[in-house]
Amino acid sequence: MKGDFSKILVCCDGSKYSENAIRKACSLAKKYNSELTLIHVVDRTRKSDVFAGNEYAQILRRYAKSTLEKAKKIANEEGFEPKIITKEGNVANEIIKFSKEAKIDLLVVGSKGLGAVLQFFLGSVSSKIANHALCSVLIVK
Numbered sequence: 001m002k003g004d005f006s007k008i009l010v011c012c013d014g015s016k017y018s019e020n021a022i023r024k025a026c027s028l029a030k031k032y033n034s035e036l037t038l039i040h041v042v043d044r045t046r047k048s049d050v051f052a053g054n055e056y057a058q059i060l061r062r063y064a065k066s067t068l069e070k071a072k073k074i075a076n077e078e079g080f081e082p083k084i085i086t087k088e089g090n091v092a093n094e095i096i097k098f099s100k101e102a103k104i105d106l107l108v109v110g111s112k113g114l115g116a117v118l119q120f121f122l123g124s125v126s127s128k129i130a131n132h133a134l135c136s137v138l139i140v141k
Helices: 016-032 054-077 093-099 118-124 127-134
Strands: 007-012 035-043 083-089 107-111 138-140
Touching: 007 016, 007 093, 016 035, 016 054, 016 107, 016 138, 035 054, 035 093, 054 083, 083 093, 093 107, 093 127, 107 127, 127 138
Parallel strands: 007 035, 007 107, 035 083, 107 138
Antiparallel strands: none
């Protein structure tokens, strides 16, 4: 039987907090018999493009693929075959937009991302998601 959280979306950025979020989401997905989706957003905002052009974008896309492969492996070890989504744009905005379109019931995100420098430029992604998502949000430490 499907529970309150029939569709769970996990934000994956490769950080240890993201890995903790995947494991917590898998635990909840088992309990609620949920569909599990993993998402990574390639940051394509003006602030990130300042550092380099197309070559930088290619590096980010390769990192996204690698991050999602690692995240999928964790989910597979927990007994799940998750859907994999890659988007490009503003990280928080793309996650919120996708969660609305996919009618996600629970969004799971790590409490911190890859580093203070990116957080300075982008603001706190988890905070933006918590404040603007239409569904419940679980921030995992």
